[in-house]
Amino acid sequence: MPYPHSAPTGLGQVAQQAAQVLYQHRLVSTRQLHRLVTPHHTRTEYLRRQLHTLRQAGFAEAVGRRSTGQTELLWWLTEKGAQAVEAVGLLQNRAYRMSPEAALGPLQEHTLAVVEAGAAFVEHARRLGHECGPLDWSPEIAHYYRDDARPGEELCLVPDAVLNYVHTAAKQRTLLTFFVEVDRTQMTIARLAQKLHAYAAYHEYAPQPQTAKGNRGPRRQAAVPAWRYRYPAFPRLLLVLTGASEDRLARRIADLRSLAASDPALASTPLRAGVTTLERLRDCGPFESIFTPILGTADLVGAWLRTPLSAAA
Numbered sequence: 001m002p003y004p005h006s007a008p009t010g011l012g013q014v015a016q017q018a019a020q021v022l023y024q025h026r027l028v029s030t031r032q033l034h035r036l037v038t039p040h041h042t043r044t045e046y047l048r049r050q051l052h053t054l055r056q057a058g059f060a061e062a063v064g065r066r067s068t069g070q071t072e073l074l075w076w077l078t079e080k081g082a083q084a085v086e087a088v089g090l091l092q093n094r095a096y097r098m099s100p101e102a103a104l105g106p107l108q109e110h111t112l113a114v115v116e117a118g119a120a121f122v123e124h125a126r127r128l129g130h131e132c133g134p135l136d137w138s139p140e141i142a143h144y145y146r147d148d149a150r151p152g153e154e155l156c157l158v159p160d161a162v163l164n165y166v167h168t169a170a171k172q173r174t175l176l177t178f179f180v181e182v183d184r185t186q187m188t189i190a191r192l193a194q195k196l197h198a199y200a201a202y203h204e205y206a207p208q209p210q211t212a213k214g215n216r217g218p219r220r221q222a223a224v225p226a227w228r229y230r231y232p233a234f235p236r237l238l239l240v241l242t243g244a245s246e247d248r249l250a251r252r253i254a255d256l257r258s259l260a261a262s263d264p265a266l267a268s269t270p271l272r273a274g275v276t277t278l279e280r281l282r283d284c285g286p287f288e289s290i291f292t293p294i295l296g297t298a299d300l301v302g303a304w305l306r307t308p309l310s311a312a313a
Contacts, residue, residue, distance in 0.1 A: 011057065014038060015050040019059060021134045022077045023085040025118070026098050027111045029065070030073045035119055036134040039126065051075060059084060063103045074103055074112070091135070109243075113182045114139060114160045117240045117278060121165060124285035131166035137180070138162050145205035145226060147197075149265075157202045162235065167287075177235040182278070184243030189252065192239070193259045196294065199237050200269040202227065237271065238286075239294070242278035249277050253292055260294050271295065 011019075017037045022028055028036075030051065034044045041047065051073075054060035059081030062073040076098035077085065086093050102108075118137040125132035143157040161180040166173055179199065183192055206223035227234055239256075241249045253275050260266050274291030284290050 011053060011059075012050055014047065015054050017134075018047070018050060018075075019054060019077060019081055019085055020091060022060060022075055023082055023091060023094070024135055025111075025115050025139060026096060027074055027076050027103055027108065028115055029067075029112060030075065032112070032115050032119055033075065036122060039123070054081065061100070063100060065108070074108070076103055092138070096140075110160075110182065110184055110186075111139075113184060113240075113242055113278060114180070116242075117180055117182055117281060118161060118163060120278075120281045121163060121286055124287070125165065127285070128287070130168050132164070136164045143202055143227070143230075145202045146207075147201040147205070149201070155198070155201070157198045165286075175232070177231055177233075179235045179237045180240065181237065182240045182242065183252075185241070185248070185252065186243070189255045189259055192256060193263065196237075196260055196263075196266055196269075196271065196273060199273070200266060200271045203234055203269065203271055234271075237273040238291070239273065239275040240278050240281055241275065246277065246279070257292070257294055266295060269295070 014037060018033055021033060021036055030044060030048065033051070034041070034047050038044075038047045051060065051062070055062065058078060060075055061078055062075045064071045065074050066072075079097060082094075082097060085091060118134075121132045121137070122134060124130075139161050140158050141162050143159075145155050145157060146153065147155055159179040160182050163178045163180050165176045165178070167176055168174075181195060203225070205227075206225045208223055241252060244252070256275060273294040275294055276290045276292065280288075280290040
């Protein structure tokens with residue numbers, strides 16, 4: 001997928017593309033950048049030179065991490081680099097800034113796992129002739145809502161990522177949007193199941209329309225769900241599990257389904273949620289039968305992801 005020329009100016013196109021990816025995703029390893037930005041190169045040397053150029057110019061910084069017996073560099077943009085990307089105006093501005101402390105902190109592995117999940121979609125889109133690029137998912141976008149179970153509170157749902165994907169088959173293009181949640185087995189099953197409540201509540205939330213004083217029109221208009229102002233149809237929720245053995249993750253999936261099935265608050269929700277492992281997503285791709293529905297029957301599904309957004313969400 002071609003990229004527009006972008007900041008930081010005065011650098012090569014690959015360095016500029018890498019800067020965009022780093023700005024969007026905050027912390028990315030060299031290998032992940034290679035798969036996202038220079039997949040047409042068999043080796044990473046050219047990309048490494050471009051990243052070194054970014055570092056020398058003061059646009060990027062890196063820290064080392066031990067991975068599979070080797071030291072791998074993790075990259076992020078400095079304040080100077082972030083401001084340079086923002087000056088061009090091609091990406092939505094993000095207030096978050098990475099730091100050496102955050103890059104080495106407890107959220108390091110989770111941030112990289114979210115990038116890894118997005119990269120799996122990108123690589124399989126490339127293989128299948130679909131459309132999904134390194135900038136087609138955005139991490140941690142806030143969705144505000146209210147829940148009848150917690151009156152008076154303004155709540156905020158923040159998916160790990162919102163991912164857009166264009167599926168193409170027989171000249172038919174289908175826009176798919178997903179809420180992606182990555183779980184590294186750091187939270188309890190009960191806490192993970194609670195996320196389903198948040199998504200179900202957001203699905204139902206419809207802010208009451210404001211009427212101007214003295215308006216002679218209908219005293220009460222039909223409320224429109226908040227999500228309709230952002231999405232053509234409610235995105236599917238994809239839970240991607242990692243950080244443990246396949247057996248343990250399989251038990252976690254079964255426990256999550258069991259807990260959700262016994263929850264009366266989720267019995268009637270139209271929320272569509274599926275769960276898989278990061279390894280399956282990487283190896284098989286999102287359109288194979290790798291997702292187990294969290295709600296409803298436990299049959300593995302592939303075509304579930306390709307249902308047009310005009311259909312029931």
